[in-house]
Amino acid sequence: MKKVYTSFEEAISGIQDGSTLMVGGFGLCGIPENLILALRNKNVKDLTIISNNCGVDDWGLGLLLKNKQIKKMIGSYVGENKEFERQVLSGEIEVELIPQGSLAEKIRAGGAGIPAFYTPAGVGTLVADRKEIRKFNGKSYVLEEALIADFSIVRAWKGDEMGNLVYRKTARNFNPIIATAGKVTIAEVEILYKTGEIDSNTIHTPSVYVQRIIQGHQEKRIERKTIKT
Numbered sequence: 001m002k003k004v005y006t007s008f009e010e011a012i013s014g015i016q017d018g019s020t021l022m023v024g025g026f027g028l029c030g031i032p033e034n035l036i037l038a039l040r041n042k043n044v045k046d047l048t049i050i051s052n053n054c055g056v057d058d059w060g061l062g063l064l065l066k067n068k069q070i071k072k073m074i075g076s077y078v079g080e081n082k083e084f085e086r087q088v089l090s091g092e093i094e095v096e097l098i099p100q101g102s103l104a105e106k107i108r109a110g111g112a113g114i115p116a117f118y119t120p121a122g123v124g125t126l127v128a129d130r131k132e133i134r135k136f137n138g139k140s141y142v143l144e145e146a147l148i149a150d151f152s153i154v155r156a157w158k159g160d161e162m163g164n165l166v167y168r169k170t171a172r173n174f175n176p177i178i179a180t181a182g183k184v185t186i187a188e189v190e191i192l193y194k195t196g197e198i199d200s201n202t203i204h205t206p207s208v209y210v211q212r213i214i215q216g217h218q219e220k221r222i223e224r225k226t227i228k229t
Contacts, residue, residue, distance in 0.1 A: 002163040002207060004192070005214040008038035011186050015151055017044050018071075022107065022147070022178040023051040023061060024154035027079065028223045030171030031060045032155040032188040034216040040064055046071040050107070050147055052100065052174055053079040059221050065093075074147070076100040080223060099127060102144055104177060109146035111180025111209075116145045152182025155218070156205070159189035160196070163210030164203045172204065179205045186212040 005011040012035060015021065021039075025031030036055075039047075040063045047070050054073055055062035057080075064070050065083055072094040078084055087093040098106065099121040109117055118141035122128045132143040154175040157168035165187055167175055179185050187205075192215040 002161065002210060002213055004161050005212055008034045008188075008214060008216065009042065011035065011188075011212050011214045012038050012042060012151075012153075014184065015039065015042070015044055018046045018048075019044065019151060020048040020149045021050065022149040022152040022182055023049060024152070024173070024175035024178045025060065026052050026170070026173035028056065028060055028221050030155050030167065030173050030175055031055070032153045032186075033060070033218045033220075034214075035153045035186060035188050036060060036063060040067055040069070043067070043069065045069050048072040048074065050074045050149055050178075052103065053077040054081055054084045056080050056223060057083050068092075072096070074098065074103075076103045097127075098122075098144075102127075103147075104174065106144055106147045107174070107181050108177045110148040111177055114146055116143055118143055147181060149182045150184070152178045152180075152185040154179045154185065154187050154205075156187055156189045158191045158193060158198060159187055159210075159213050159215075160193040160198050160207075161213070162195045163187065163205075163207035163213050164198055164200075165189065165205035165210065166198060166202055167204050176204050179209045184211045185209055186214070188214055188216050188218075190218065191215070 074096045128142040156165035158166040
């Protein structure tokens with residue numbers, strides 16, 4: 001039985017200064033809002049964050065950025081975040097930008113125990129600097145190493161007390177692969193069920209990948225509202 005937490009502060013116990021974290025979501029869609037808030041309140045510093053992007057100025061990972069808690073960001077998109085841009089240009093944060101498909105595969109490989117793989121994405125660009133290049137059938141490929149993290153924090157629609165997870169529509173995004181690639185995975189769910197109440201055929205992340213689970217209410221902010229006048 002996985003331990004079900006009732007406090008977000010307790011759920012992130014063990015995350016210390018200098019930890020490497022993978023964080024699920026895409027923009028503001030499917031982000032573990034309450035776990036991020038708990039990290040902000042804990043004020044852990046010098047974090048290395050692996051995520052598609054870094055939230056917005058006033059929400060999601062943008063809160064950790066504003067609070068100067070992130071030392072290095074590994075992602076594929078700077079996004080709608082002026083503070084992120086400012087910190088990058090001023091040299092206050094280290095950033096490693098990776099093509100989105102390569103980022104996803106680096107995370108998937110980490111979860112699958114695959115140390116590295118070759119990809120054509122980034123060959124001939126800054127992405128390939130100081131990386132091994134090898135030719136297959138006359139075409140150049142760059143060697144990308146897998147990513148793993150001390151902790152993965154993810155958001156799911158439904159979960160049970162064993163840690164089985166179900167994601168909803170586009171909020172699924174990076175969450176399933178990130179759940180596999182952390183030494184400890186912490187899942188924030190909207191609805192928590194008793195073990196056996198979720199149809200096993202609908203499960204996206206099996207419980208073997210999840211060590212901690214907690215239920216919470218999410219605001220689900222919209223990154224950019226577009227209205228018709």
